[in-house]
Amino acid sequence: MARKTEKSIWENEAGLAILDDKRAAVKGRMTFNCFNTSLKDGRVTCTQGFKLGKAEDGTMLDFAVLKGSCASACKECPKYDTQDEKPGKIAIT
Numbered sequence: 001m002a003r004k005t006e007k008s009i010w011e012n013e014a015g016l017a018i019l020d021d022k023r024a025a026v027k028g029r030m031t032f033n034c035f036n037t038s039l040k041d042g043r044v045t046c047t048q049g050f051k052l053g054k055a056e057d058g059t060m061l062d063f064a065v066l067k068g069s070c071a072s073a074c075k076e077c078p079k080y081d082t083q084d085e086k087p088g089k090i091a092i093t
Helices: 013-025 062-066
Strands: 037-040 043-046
Touching: 043 062
Parallel strands: none
Antiparallel strands: 037 043
16 A cells, blocks of 8 residues: 655645635734744744743644734734734744
8 A cells, every 4th residue: 555645835836825815815913924933843933932822832833824823912912023014934943
């Protein structure tokens, strides 16, 4: 029996286009747009120390961020940084 090979999300162009569309439909703040985010091992953290998700370590899944979710900490965050509303980037460590 052949073993199924799992594709990385970054290799799935159609899937990435769908995520782009989902983000485009979001109104208001998105964790994706904040320059204070960092990505490690598929989890997104806040470099300013705010808890993003319900996980014990305060992180969010990268997929949730990619589809336009906004952590409750980001909604009212005084340090939310979009670099003058330019599209966000997640720092990959």
